[in-house]
Amino acid sequence: MDELSTFCNELKGIMGNSTELSIEKARKIVQSLNEFLYARYPDIGTTNVLDAAYDYISDFHKYWERHYKEILNVRIDDSNCEKVADALHLVFQKTNGHAFSQVWDTCGLRPEDVCRVRLFTANQDFRGSRAFSELAEIFRDDDTIFDEDKIIRDPAGFINDLGLSDLSQNDKRETYALKIAEFVKARNVSPYELISCFNNNVYDLRNALINCVSSGYGNKKADMFVRDMVVLNIWTNVVGFEKIDVASDVNTIKVALKTGVLKTSIPLVSSFLDIFCYQYGYMDEMNAKAWRRVWEIWNEKFPTECVQSPCLMDYFVYEVIGKQFCKESLAVYKCDTYDHSFKWHSARISTCRICHKEGRKGFTATCIKKVMPCCDPDGAIAILQSKYVLKLPQNEKMEECPFKNVCDSNNARNLQPPKSISILGQTGWTTAYSNKGCGGGGLMA
Ligand SMILES: [Zn+2]
Ligand SMILES: [Zn+2]
Incomplete structure (x- = not known):
């Protein structure tokens, strides 16, 4: 029998025929509930997170790993995708496409330098980072800081030169800096010339970045890097651009849930129940697919009045709708x-x-x-x-x-995006374990 069934039977056993709980029964229920959700025991087993094995937090989390997909049942709703596609098309018409072509300020750097600075720093953008304008300033002062050979010789020096060493997780930052510099070095070209190693195929380059282990380039960072190089016209005449997805995040997920392009069978669970981020990862993946579906429909219906790639919906959906309107x-x-x-x-x-x-x-x-x-x-x-x-x-x-009319007809404005819980560090869940029969455990602010 699975863990959830065992637990529910246990509750049923405690309840017996009573409809209202006596204090003795109430105590037993609270204890079982707490143990089912938050207590481990010696042979509970392990799960893999960040390339390491960790004990499950509890039987619930063990159950959740195997069943989160069928419980949440995330679907992409084609009819809502079409409504959103139509709405985006109207925005495109009204603004002559400008709503989707926002570019950031490159602070006067040459295209090849923008590419270099961006490639070597986009992977440092977590838990505090530097704005591009600050990085451009550092580059203008001393461009040798961004030399791949120099970074390989002294990655810690690079992190220090960027002024990032006061922020958390220096080991991780140094590894990321080293790996991405080695990625460039191995091909014997400058960051700007990298694209020629991939026959101008941005999707192939994006995949190579993602496959560059421990470089800090996951799907989202790789997609955003490639998107920026194309939008800023640093790389021209590229192929494969239409394969780059929207950069998924809580804002784009929020809009996807409210408009109903993404549907789940139950509202999302709290991050306390999703400590290993199965739900978060699943929503992230499905969200990128849902926005791709929106783009496909838009592109099919209005090929001459559509953006070139799903990743170009990013600015408008994330920044304008997600952060300002919604x-x-x-x-x-x-x-x-x-x-x-x-x-x-x-x-x-x-x-x-x-x-x-x-x-x-x-x-x-x-x-x-x-x-x-x-x-x-x-x-x-x-x-x-x-x-x-x-x-x-x-x-x-x-x-x-x-998207007002789409949200009106979908009637799910109250839905909230998922949260992810930190793994390591002071408030990370690795400090939250408790053992069956011992009590305690959990997080302290
Ligand atoms: Zn008054
Ligand atoms: Zn709204």
């Missing part, structure tokens, strides 16, 4: 003196704007709630003041989230 940015205020209320795009004001307008200066108001712009008839108040819309020319301005 959040509780519309604040509802109530006057502290009179019986009236108003809405505003900031929750930080204290003046009653109605009293002020009517000539009663200095009366105060209190923010009573914050809502998402797409859930309120006055949502335009917040959307028009978002960073993205503020910068648009008058004729391109939008007053509501382009």
